[in-house]
Amino acid sequence: MLVLVKTPAACLLIMIYMIGFYYRKPHIPIRSTKIFQGLIAVAVFNSSFDLITICTVNNRDVVPDSLNLAAHIIYLMSILGFVYLLFVYMRSYLETNLRFSKAVRILHSLPFMVSTVGIFLLPITYVHGKATDYSLGPKAYALYGSLVIYLILILYYCLRYWKIMDEDKRLAIVLAVPLYVVTALIQMLIPETLVVVVCSTLILLGLILSNENTEKYVDEKTTLFNQYSFEKVLEEVDFEKQKLVIAVLCFCKTENTLDWKQDVQILNDIHKEIKQYHLYGYRVGESGVVFISSGEEKAQAMLEKIQGNVENKYGKDTINIETKILTKDATVTKYSCMRNIIVFCSEVGSRLAYIDYLTNIYNRNALERDLDKQQEQADIYYFIADLNDLKLVNDTIGHSAGDKLLQGFARLLADAAGEDGRAYRQGGDEFAVLYNKNAVDFVQDLERRCKEYNQSSAVPVSYAIGYCLLEKEDFRDVADQMMYEDKRRKKQHRPGR
16 A cells, blocks of 8 residues: 555655746746646646545545545546546647537537536445555446547547647647556556556646747747747637737837847846736737737726836937737737737837937938938038037926927928938937038028027027038038037127127
8 A cells, every 4th residue: 555655646746846847937828728737737636636545445444435435536537637638638729720619519528527427426336455445336437438538539639630730739649648548448457556647647747848848939038928929829819709909019229239138138127017917928029029908998008107117217318119009900810910010010110220219300320321322422411410508408407408409409400301301310419411402501491490499499499510512522521520610600609708
């Protein structure tokens, strides 16, 4: 008897050890994962009550009959539940490509229900063996009937739909069938062996190492799930019946720095914010993160808070985040859903990479890009403009006033450039314009616009400007020199000088 007790005890310890490692890793909320977690719970029950029934059946003179019977019923039900869940687990992998009708599902559960009735209502027989006492009789036979049916069903579906099942998944499940068949035969022929718990342990171990290995679902660099895992989640969505609300965040750094560690940290911080709502975050593309919410208003509130917290941490001059909510019209199918997410992230990435967040005009990255394209073209002017007294405004009135000053001047430059040019913020108080019309006309138009602006603004705009044709090799130096001369001239003519 001591040897028989050691076997389920050892299996129980192995299961607890495996479970500890299993739950240390994140798992995506798909049907197969939830079923497998149920499979784990049933296997633990099986090991535990295997131990309990060994003790109760061998001490029937001390243990009440009702307690002994209850322990055996739970033990038999745990075996039945394990095999049934193993079948449902296999079926969940098929359901990404197949749709089982309600009638077929009822037929699938019928052996389980019949055996459950048999295990509860049929009589049980206790047999005195050489090594240990054990239970047998109609209750056990009711269990064996369902075991045979479900093992045949697993084998049938795996072989019939072999090509549509993942190679690793189908192999692990199919190998469980002969293992359980051999175990069941041994158990029926030599009831004293009680090896079912060993079989359950081996099957769990095999599934954890193959099917439930989360490495393929987790992003390599961040704590987020990857795009593949999000697609697996979408595969289980019934888009005709379920109202799906998908929230998307996409970030872009204002400076084109290749600091991958910071990118990873930003993504991890976004994930931390998402996890506070007990939701799962998925990385899409390089800088996109998505999560599924239960409602549009709730998703919007979460997006605003996440965006605000992350932007405040890194500074709005360092990182920009744009958000979007995909509702019914944008989530008709898995493919339309993924397409809309990827298109949004691509647009945000390209837009934010070349847009200055504060002033909403083009940034230095865009300027360098456009200069590379247009430098050899004739009749295009390069303007450089420096906003005067920005530091003074920041120090005396406040940074919000300084931001408004920058925004106002940027708008004046963009309006003056119109359709004939582009305005850029190079950084700080420096701006640039590429213009393909008469330079003097641009300077005069900008001056006129600034005078009109200053009449209604509490903080007047003052600037220095210089320009040069792009076709000249030293166009930057020429424009800079002209701008500095303009700055000196305007300082000399200021009131009080």
